[in-house]
Amino acid sequence: MTHxxxxxxxTLLAVTAALMLLLALTVSLSLxxxxxxxxxxxxxxxxxxxxxxxxxxxxxxxxxxxxxFAAASGLSLLALLLCxxxxxxxxxxxxxVGGAQAEAASHPSPQRGSSPAHxxxxxxxxxxxVDLRRENTPASR
Amino acid sequence: xxxxxxxxxxxQFRDAGQQSHAARLGMWVFLxxxxxxxxxxxxxxxxLRWWYPADFAEAGRHLYKWLGVANTALLLLSxxxxxxxxxxxxxxxxxxxxxxxxxxxxxxxFLAVKGVEYTLDIxxxxxxxxxxxxxxxxxxxxxxxxxxxxxxxxxxxxxxxAIGVAAVITIAATVRRGRGDPLGLENAVHNAGLxxxxxxxVWLFILPLLYLNP
Numbered sequence: 001m002t003h004x005x006x007x008x009x010x011t012l013l014a015v016t017a018a019l020m021l022l023l024a025l026t027v028s029l030s031l032x033x034x035x036x037x038x039x040x041x042x043x044x045x046x047x048x049x050x051x052x053x054x055x056x057x058x059x060x061x062x063x064x065x066x067x068x069f070a071a072a073s074g075l076s077l078l079a080l081l082l083c084x085x086x087x088x089x090x091x092x093x094x095x096x097v098g099g100a101q102a103e104a105a106s107h108p109s110p111q112r113g114s115s116p117a118h119x120x121x122x123x124x125x126x127x128x129x130v131d132l133r134r135e136n137t138p139a140s141r
Numbered sequence: 142x143x144x145x146x147x148x149x150x151x152x153q154f155r156d157a158g159q160q161s162h163a164a165r166l167g168m169w170v171f172l173x174x175x176x177x178x179x180x181x182x183x184x185x186x187x188x189l190r191w192w193y194p195a196d197f198a199e200a201g202r203h204l205y206k207w208l209g210v211a212n213t214a215l216l217l218l219s220x221x222x223x224x225x226x227x228x229x230x231x232x233x234x235x236x237x238x239x240x241x242x243x244x245x246x247x248x249x250x251f252l253a254v255k256g257v258e259y260t261l262d263i264x265x266x267x268x269x270x271x272x273x274x275x276x277x278x279x280x281x282x283x284x285x286x287x288x289x290x291x292x293x294x295x296x297x298x299x300x301x302x303a304i305g306v307a308a309v310i311t312i313a314a315t316v317r318r319g320r321g322d323p324l325g326l327e328n329a330v331h332n333a334g335l336x337x338x339x340x341x342x343v344w345l346f347i348l349p350l351l352y353l354n355p
Contacts, residue, residue, distance in 0.1 A: 005228075005229070005232065008228050009225070009228075012221060012224055012225055012228065015221070015224075016217065016218070016221040019217045019221075020214065020217065023210070023213055023214060023217065026348075026349065026353060027210050027353070030206070030349075030353035030354065030355055031355060032355060033355040034355070036194065038353075038354075038355055039190075039198075039349065039350075039353075042348075042349030042353045043346070043349050043350070045349070046345045046346050046348065046349050047346075049217075049345045050342045050345050050346065053220060053338050053341055053342050053345070054338075054342065056224070057220050057221070057223070057224040057334075057338045057341075058334075058335055058338045058339075059227075063165075064162065066162075066166050066169075067165060067166060067169045070166060070169035070170045070172075070173050071169055071172075071173060073173055074172065074173025074174070074176045074177065075173075075176070077173075077177055077180075078176055078177060078180040081177070081180055081181070081184050082180065082183075082184050082187065085184045085185075085187070085188055086184075086187060086188065086191065089188040089191055089192065090191060094192035094193065095192075
């Protein structure tokens with residue numbers, strides 16, 4: 001085995017160990033209730049793992065700029081889609097979901113959608129069906 | 142004695158380097174578009190989770206978290222094997238083939254675990270449809286939506302893994318036979334590797350979004 005391949009093998013082992021440590025970290029953190037921050041922390045750790053895979057396993061660190069550009073364009077469109085959609089849905093009342101009405105009325109849960117500021121449309125006759133129609137209130141505009 | 146197969150550069154390329162570059166760039170563009178397929182699903186999921194955070198977290202607690210974690214470890218190990226295979230592609234075809242078969246075997250193990258998980262989910266009536274029973278402490282419609290996303294996203298991912306396993310096994314078998322165009326094969330090994338790692342990356346995000354709930 002040449003010196004170069006030994007070096008590459010060691011790097012690969014170190015990268016795999018780092019990925020396993022990050023997995024252990026995110027699983028350990030999921031055992032603790034961090035509230036809403038828990039999901040954000042878990043997604044950040046996932047992004048770190050994905051970064052390691054992209055840079056080392058997918059060799060982006062030593063790739064020509066054209067590959068990096070293709071990867072970046074995909075990620076930019078993804079970010080645009082996610083941010084644009086969430087910016088919109090975060091200021092809208094949630095869609096009404098069939099079957100949810102009675103439950104929500106009988107015991108109010110800490111859902112964002114169950115606040116009285118966003119009254120729901122009564123569910124359609126089919127139990128369990130999803131009704132994505134929006135009510136015509138000023139809050140929904 | 143037969144001569145070793147020679148690299149054949151396709152007529153539209155100047156040299157072998159340009160052909161490899163085109164092959165890999167094409168794969169990167171394909172993966173960017175694939176990322177958007179999953180992005181659409183995960184964005185819709187994010188919106189719904191924003192609206193119904195407590196129900197989605199509660200429904201997520203009914204998934205088999207440790208099977209999800211085990212599957213993450215399997216995919217990370219298979220990615221490592223695949224990275225080692227591409228590292229050796231131009232040096233030792235025999236080692237490359239062996240490492241690719243290892244990666245594919247880990248992929249099959251992933252699918253087996255997923256199959257066990259799906260069976261347990263169906264037994265617990267967590268498949269949206271007429272037999273669906275919402276888990277306790279969840280609003281029925283919201284829980285069903287969570288499980289609808291769970292099934293669609295994980296099944297689409299499993300289809301990607303299955304395609305990856307088939308591609309990796311086919312390419313590894315050709316590499317081991319030592320026949321065919323070496324340049325084309327080396328490009329195929331690298332591109333199969335890129336695809337395999339991409340499927341791993343998608344799962345890395347599925348894990349926290351669906352499984353990791355305290």
